[in-house]
Amino acid sequence: MRRVFGAKKNTEPPPSIQDASDRINKRGETVEEKIKKLDVDLCKYREQIQKTRPGPAQQALKARAMRLLKQKKMYEGQRDMLYNQTFNLDQVSFAAEGLKDAQQTMTALKSANKELKGMMKTVQIQDIDNMQDEMMDLMDVSSEIQETLGRSYNVPDGLDEDDLMGELEALEADMGDETEADGVPSYLQPDNQTDYDEISLPSVPMGQTGAPPGRVQAEDEFGLPAVPRASLRG
Numbered sequence: 001m002r003r004v005f006g007a008k009k010n011t012e013p014p015p016s017i018q019d020a021s022d023r024i025n026k027r028g029e030t031v032e033e034k035i036k037k038l039d040v041d042l043c044k045y046r047e048q049i050q051k052t053r054p055g056p057a058q059q060a061l062k063a064r065a066m067r068l069l070k071q072k073k074m075y076e077g078q079r080d081m082l083y084n085q086t087f088n089l090d091q092v093s094f095a096a097e098g099l100k101d102a103q104q105t106m107t108a109l110k111s112a113n114k115e116l117k118g119m120m121k122t123v124q125i126q127d128i129d130n131m132q133d134e135m136m137d138l139m140d141v142s143s144e145i146q147e148t149l150g151r152s153y154n155v156p157d158g159l160d161e162d163d164l165m166g167e168l169e170a171l172e173a174d175m176g177d178e179t180e181a182d183g184v185p186s187y188l189q190p191d192n193q194t195d196y197d198e199i200s201l202p203s204v205p206m207g208q209t210g211a212p213p214g215r216v217q218a219e220d221e222f223g224l225p226a227v228p229r230a231s232l233r234g
Contacts, residue, residue: 017089017092017093017096018093020089021086021089021090021093024082024085024086024089025082025086027082028079028082028083028086031075031078031079031082032079034071034075035072035075035076035079038068038069038071038072038075039072041068042065042068042069042072045061045062045064045065045068046065048061049061049062049065
């Protein structure tokens, strides 16, 4: 059968853009090395031409230098052509990579869109609004409970805030008048009443007490001569 129809040829896969770009870059590097080598040879011939006197020897050196210069120009043309090919391959590679990224992005977006649709079926906006309303009601109830628990039992309900502020301003005015005199409120100033314990009384003459001599006259708790009880009864 193979003799009649022939064997199937094994076809190699076409080279990728990256493979072609790598191959061209290698050729470009080889051409660049040849150009550098020609530059070194041209420098040597130039020095020899400067040192050689005019004549057949100098002309021969110039001819060799001209051949090297032509080779250099040819290699530079090949290098530029290879660099242009590499540039074109890079543009195609960038475009291909951009398309691949776009395909992956579209696939990811389609998958995410499908998942979002499935999730939106389980989440209803009306349920969210109802939950928010319930949370607001619970917060209001909690605030009322806190206000009720923090209420003072000793404060009368009929107090007016304006009246309380008026009394407070009057009290501040009275305190200001008391402190204008000496800078000390009246309730902090010392008491000006006379201390009777510190009053010094005149001493009683010893000869006018009416007591017999040699006898000590009795004194009361204030240090004065005691009055006889008989005189008090009369």
